[in-house]
Each structure stands twice: as structure tokens, then as C-alpha cells.
Amino acid sequence: MIRVAELTKRFGPTVAVDRVSFEIERGEVVGFLGPNGAGKTTTIRVLTGYHPATSGRAEVAGFDVQRQSLEVRQNIGYLPQEVPIYPDLRVVEYLRYRAELKGVPARERRGAVSRAMAKAGIEDVARRLVGHVSHGYRQRVGLADALVADPQILILDEPTSGLDPNQRRRVKQVVRDLAAEHTILFSSHILGEVQDVSSRVIVIHRGTVRADGPPADLVARSTRAQLRVTARCTAEQLRAWVEELPGVVGATLAAHGEQPASLRCDLEPGADPTTALGDRLQAAGVAVHELRLELPTLEEYFYAITDGQDQQLDGDAREGAA
Amino acid sequence: MSGTLTTLKKELLSYAVSPVSWIIAVLFYLVRGFELYAAALGFAIYRADPNQFPGATYGAGSTFYMVLLVPGILTMRCFAEERRTGSIETLMTAPIRDVEVVVGKWLAAAVFFAILWLPSVLVLHVLEYGPYFDADISFGPVFAAYLGMFLLSGMLLAFGCFASSLTENVLLAAILTMLFTGLLTQASEFLAQYAGALRESYYVRELLAKLDVYGNFSNWFARGLVDTSQVAFYVGGIGFFLFLTWTSLTSRRLA
Numbered sequence: 087m088i089r090v091a092e093l094t095k096r097f098g099p100t101v102a103v104d105r106v107s108f109e110i111e112r113g114e115v116v117g118f119l120g121p122n123g124a125g126k127t128t129t130i131r132v133l134t135g136y137h138p139a140t141s142g143r144a145e146v147a148g149f150d151v152q153r154q155s156l157e158v159r160q161n162i163g164y165l166p167q168e169v170p171i172y173p174d175l176r177v178v179e180y181l182r183y184r185a186e187l188k189g190v191p192a193r194e195r196r197g198a199v200s201r202a203m204a205k206a207g208i209e210d211v212a213r214r215l216v217g218h219v220s221h222g223y224r225q226r227v228g229l230a231d232a233l234v235a236d237p238q239i240l241i242l243d244e245p246t247s248g249l250d251p252n253q254r255r256r257v258k259q260v261v262r263d264l265a266a267e268h269t270i271l272f273s274s275h276i277l278g279e280v281q282d283v284s285s286r287v288i289v290i291h292r293g294t295v296r297a298d299g300p301p302a303d304l305v306a307r308s309t310r311a312q313l314r315v316t317a318r319c320t321a322e323q324l325r326a327w328v329e330e331l332p333g334v335v336g337a338t339l340a341a342h343g344e345q346p347a348s349l350r351c352d353l354e355p356g357a358d359p360t361t362a363l364g365d366r367l368q369a370a371g372v373a374v375h376e377l378r379l380e381l382p383t384l385e386e387y388f389y390a391i392t393d394g395q396d397q398q399l400d401g402d403a404r405e406g407a408a
Numbered sequence: 409m410s411g412t413l414t415t416l417k418k419e420l421l422s423y424a425v426s427p428v429s430w431i432i433a434v435l436f437y438l439v440r441g442f443e444l445y446a447a448a449l450g451f452a453i454y455r456a457d458p459n460q461f462p463g464a465t466y467g468a469g470s471t472f473y474m475v476l477l478v479p480g481i482l483t484m485r486c487f488a489e490e491r492r493t494g495s496i497e498t499l500m501t502a503p504i505r506d507v508e509v510v511v512g513k514w515l516a517a518a519v520f521f522a523i524l525w526l527p528s529v530l531v532l533h534v535l536e537y538g539p540y541f542d543a544d545i546s547f548g549p550v551f552a553a554y555l556g557m558f559l560l561s562g563m564l565l566a567f568g569c570f571a572s573s574l575t576e577n578v579l580l581a582a583i584l585t586m587l588f589t590g591l592l593t594q595a596s597e598f599l600a601q602y603a604g605a606l607r608e609s610y611y612v613r614e615l616l617a618k619l620d621v622y623g624n625f626s627n628w629f630a631r632g633l634v635d636t637s638q639v640a641f642y643v644g645g646i647g648f649f650l651f652l653t654w655t656s657l658t659s660r661r662l663a
Contacts, residue, residue, distance in 0.1 A: 134501040138661055155661060159503040166501075170494035174425045175418075186414045187502045231498070 087112050087239055087269040088133065093142035095128050102128040104293040105142065110286075112238075115265045117280030117301075118273035120290040121392050126273040127167055129290065130243050133271075134164045147238060160189070163237040167244045167273075169228030173217025177208060177227055180216050181234055188235035198234050205263070206230035207256055222253040229260065240264060242272040246279055258283050277385045287384075291392040301384050306356065313351040313359060314340065316376035317367055321347035327366050333357025346375050411504035415512025416519070423482075423520045432478055433524055440470040440528055448535050458541040459549065461532075474524070475561055476593070480585030482521060483568025484578040486513045487657065491576035506658045510569065510650055517565045522558065529554070549632030556629025559642035560621060564589055566649035573656040596620035 088110040095103040131137040135155035147161035206226040289297040340348040490496040571584035596619040618641040
């Protein structure tokens with residue numbers, strides 16, 4: 087449904103998006119993840135026909151965004167990051183106007199607006215002036231706008247930004263409900279949201295795609311799994327045992343002082359030496375206080391790749407991510 | 409086409425709920441009402457020909473207020489406000505052609521402008537009765553005068569749309585339009601001074617004549633005369649500035 091190939095967008099000397107490529111198939115819910123200023127909004131704006139690309143190609147619903155912009159726009163529902171709405175119209179008036187603009191036939195318009203308002207949960211403010219509703223409601227008015235023409239593809243740019251936890255949960259639920267019938271690309275810099283809602287994540291940083299895949303796969307691919315071990319023996323002894331194990335690439339002292347010794351070991355991707363180490367310690371008759379495999383979270387993975395360090399991070403960075 | 413109509417309806421609704429529109433309307437009706445009353449009284453006292461009345465009122469201050477100041481104020485928000493608030497993004501990503509947006513917005517400004525003017529025709533009709541003229545006013549010259557005014561205002565509104573598409577500062581957009589209006593009213597006289605030998609050329613003379621806004625009014629429209637070349641000049645001006653607006657708007661889609 088969405089195909090992006092070698093897309094580049096420059097603003098003067100600044101390269102906002104640098105040879106980005108990805109594809110999104112029908113029915114996928116894809117989280118577009120990246121820190122602020124990563125190039126998410128710029129990519130989305132190219133896809134929606136708001137900005138022209140400097141080079142590369144982008145297709146949405148089989149139409150080229152540059153040459154068939156109108157057809158592209160007919161097939162998408164777009165929620166911009168900052169929902170700018172005419173403050174002097176009532177919510178229902180605004181949505182009727184948008185429905186008409188999007189070509190919803192007159193006799194279906196009332197129903198389409200009601201359905202969109204129900205999905206976004208804004209029926210109680212239908213008669214209020216848009217300028218008078220809270221930020222959270224305005225965000226959902228924008229969501230209702232994106233939904234009103236029942237487009238095949240939804241592009242939501244930070245749909246939960248500035249919302250309180252309850253509103254955020256509601257929006258996430260809406261996105262989940264919509265997943266059955268729509269292809270959704272939604273951007274966020276909040277990992278929990280992406281993990282909760284999307285079946286696939288594209289991580290973008292400094293204008294380039296750093297990772298693309300299901301959240302669990304991305305995490306598993308990370309080099310950042312760690313083993314924590316605390317045992318009643320000397321640190322040197324423990325380190326010697328640990329470093330003999332396959333899959334361990336380094337160990338650092340987690341706590342200084344006498345016994346028990348505590349180490350944090352970095353592991354190769356997919357390695358799990360927990361059982362081997364347990365057996366070894368048991369054979370040596372050493373009392374084990376703690377032996378734990380710490381799988382990296384998406385957050386840590388995100389931190390690692392967006393900090394420009396695709397390899398292992400040191401312990402300080404790990405704490406910084408927490 | 410449907411996009412133009414949708415934009416027209418929405419913009420008219422925005423004009424209707426905007427306090428600025430109401431302030432313009434109230435000021436205009438107050439001043440215009442007083443001026444027409446005073447002029448009609450003068451005509452009645454001196455028993456002047458009522459048919460000269462419509463022409464005579466076009467020199468009134470309210471005409472200048474409406475034609476020279478109001479187009480800038482009406483159109484200043486067209487695109488500048490959309491850019492300032494960011495709503496231009498939702499507009500430009502909606503399935504509507506840029507040209508439909510431009511024409512819809514201009515048309516809304518023009519229709520709203522016409523709505524402001526129309527009650528003044530009613531005033532003329534009221535004046536046909538005693539104690540004012542107690543005679544029929546010929547509405548032919550009135551029609552011609554209104555047509556001329558709408559054509560000029562239409563061009564100024566089109567320029568206003570263009571000015572508004574250049575900036576996100578509404579005040580700057582209004583000032584640009586007023587400056588343009590001021591220049592337009594002076595342009596003919598100013599250019600004539602520097603035209604020198606070029607004035608011998610038929611085309612230069614014609615262009616200067618068409619640019620002469622006051623001359624067009626006092627010699628033609630206000631006397632009930634409609635010259636198609638003048639109509640073409642103003643319609644061309646409307647088309648030209650709408651084209652510039654469209655170019656300004658659509659340029660952001662081009663690589």
C-alpha cells in the first residue's frame with residue numbers, strides 16, 4: 087500500500103530524510119519510531135503530498151505521490167502532528183466541511199460524521215466551537231477528520247502527543263480497532279505505544295532508516311542482552327568462570343567490595359549461558375544469590391540505535407536509557 | 409468544481425462568524441447611510457436631477473473605504489492565517505485541487521463583499537420616495553457603477569489573496585494589499601509623467617487609461633457606460649492575480 091524507495095528530502099543544506107526505503111503491505115499497522123527531529127514528520131509530509139521529495143520515489147495506494155498527488159490524497163486519512171483546526175467552526179460543522187471536501191456524498195455525510203465522531207469519542211463536544219475544546223479533544227477531532235471519509239490508509243503523525251494517559255489509552259484503542267480494516271502508519275517517539283499497537287516498527291534516526299521489523303525481532307537482534315550474576319566467591323573467580331562461557335563478550339563489575347561478587351555480562355545476540363553458568367557455580371559449590379538473563383527492551387534497543395551506537399553500550403548508557 | 413463550492417461555503421461561514429466582518433459592515437452602513445442621507449437632502453433642496461444621484465455618491469468617502477481598505481482586510485486571513493495556524497497542511501493534504509482552493513477563497517471574499525454592498529441599492533430605492541426625490545431613479549447607471557466597483561474590488565481581492573499567500577503575517581498581507589491599492593490609484597498619473605515619448609504609442613496610452621482607476625469610474629462606470637475593454641482589463645487582472653496565488657500555493661508541492 088505504501089512503497090518508499092530511496093526517498094531524500096533536503097531543506098537547503100539540511101538533509102532531513104536521507105535515502106529512506108520501506109514498504110507497507112495492506113492491513114499492516116506500522117509504527118514509525120524515532121526521536122524528535124529524526125525525519126518522521128518530513129517523510130510523512132512527503133507521503134501525504136504536502137512536501138515534494140528532493141529525490142527518490144514514493145507510492146501510496148499505487149499512486150505516485152508527486153505526479154498523482156490528488157489520487158494519493160483521496161486514499162489517505164491524515165492526522166498531522168499539530169492538529170490545526172478552524173477555531174470558529176463547531177466540531178460537527180468542521181467535520182461536515184471536511185467530509186464534503188473529501189468527497190463524501192451528501193446523503194452519506196451525516197452518517198459518516200456521526201461514525202467518525204463515535205470512533206474518536208467526541209460526540210459530547212459535537213456542538214462546541216473547535217477553538218473552545220481541550221487539546222485532547224482537538225487531537226481526537228483531528229482523528230475523526232482522518233477517519234471521516236473511511237480511507238484505506240491512515241497516516242497518523244504522533245496521534246497521542248500532548249494527551250493525558252486516559253486519552254492516550256483511548257487513542258491507542260481506536261488505532262487497534264481500526265487495524266482490522268485499514269493500513270496504518272503511525273509515528274511516535276514513545277516506544278510503549280508503538281509496541282502496544284503496531285505489528286511492525288520502522289526506526290528512523292537522523293533521516294535514515296535504522297531498523298525495520300516486528301518489535302520482538304528487533305529486540306532479539308539487539309546485542310544488548312545481559313546476564314547478571316551475584317555469587318558468594320571472589321570477583322576474579324567469578325569473572326574467570328563467566329568469560330569461559332560461550333556467548334559472553336565481556337563482563338563488568340556490578341558492585342564493588344568483598345563477597346558476594348556481582349557481575350554484569352554482555353552477551354552475543356541470541357546467547358543464553360544462564361544454565362551453563364548455573365551448572366558451573368553449582369559444581370564449584372558456590373552459593374548463587376542472583377542469576378538472571380536481562381532481555382533488552384525495545385526502549386533500550388531504540389536508545390542504542392538512535393544514539394549512534396549500533397554496537398554494545400556500556401553500563402552507564404544502559405542506566406541512562408532506563 | 410465541488411471543491412470550490414465547499415471552500416466557498418466554509419469561507420462564507422467563517423466571514424459570517426468573524427467579528428471583523430461585522431465591524432466592517434457596521435462602519436460601512438453607518439457612514440454610507442449618513443452620506444447618502446446628506447447627499448439626498450442636498451439633491452432634494454436644490455432640486456437636482458435624481459438620475460445624477462447614484463453617480464454623485466461614488467465620490468463619497470465610504471466608497472473609498474470599501475474599495476481601497478476593505479479588500480485587504482477581507483482577504484488578509486485567506487492563506488496567511490492558514491499558514492500561521494498550520495491548517496494549510498490539512499487543507500493541502502485534502503483531496504482538493506489547489507486551483508479550487510484559490511477560486512473558492514476568492515469567490516467567498518467577492519460574494520461577501522457584494523453582500524456588504526447590496527443593501528446600499530435598497531437605500532437608493534427608498535430614496536425614490538418622498539420626501540427625497542419623489543421620482544424614479546434610473547437603475548442602468550447604478551448597475552454600471554456597481555459592476556465597475558465589483559470588477560475593481562474583485563481585482564483587489566484577487567491581489568489580496570495573492571498577498572495573503574506570500575506570508576503568514578495577516579497584518580503584512582493587509583498592508584501589502586493596501587499598498588498595492590494605493591499604487592494602483594496613483595500608477596496611471598505617475599507612469600504618465602515618466603512615459604515621455606512612449607505616450608505616443610497607442611498601447612501605452614491604452615494601458616495608462618485602463619490603469620486610471622478614477623478616470624474609469626468618473627468617465628465611464630459612474631455615468632452608466634460599460635466599456636468591454638475595461639471589463640476585460642479587470643477580469644484579466646483577477647485571473648492574473650489568482651494565477652499568481654495558485655502558483656504561490658502550488659509551488660510548495662514542486663521539487
